[in-house]
Amino acid sequence: MSNDICVRFGIHIRRLRLKRRWTQVEMAEALGIDRSYLSEIEAGKKEICLRNLDIVAQGFGMSIAKLMSGV
Numbered sequence: 001m002s003n004d005i006c007v008r009f010g011i012h013i014r015r016l017r018l019k020r021r022w023t024q025v026e027m028a029e030a031l032g033i034d035r036s037y038l039s040e041i042e043a044g045k046k047e048i049c050l051r052n053l054d055i056v057a058q059g060f061g062m063s064i065a066k067l068m069s070g071v
Helices: 007-021 024-031 035-043 049-057 064-069
Strands: none
Touching: 007 024, 007 035, 024 049, 049 064
């Protein structure tokens, strides 16, 4: 696994998304974020800001701490 936290976080988000059987489009629409932004997060190309981190955590029904514990 990569040492880069953005890559690890992206892999983690992708796994959670696939576990819910969401496409990137479905997840982006459910969370109110742009699909291309989600794609870049999953690829480890973008760093997520705190507000969006909170949105993603809420979307998965967990705290930020719980979301980050898988990274």
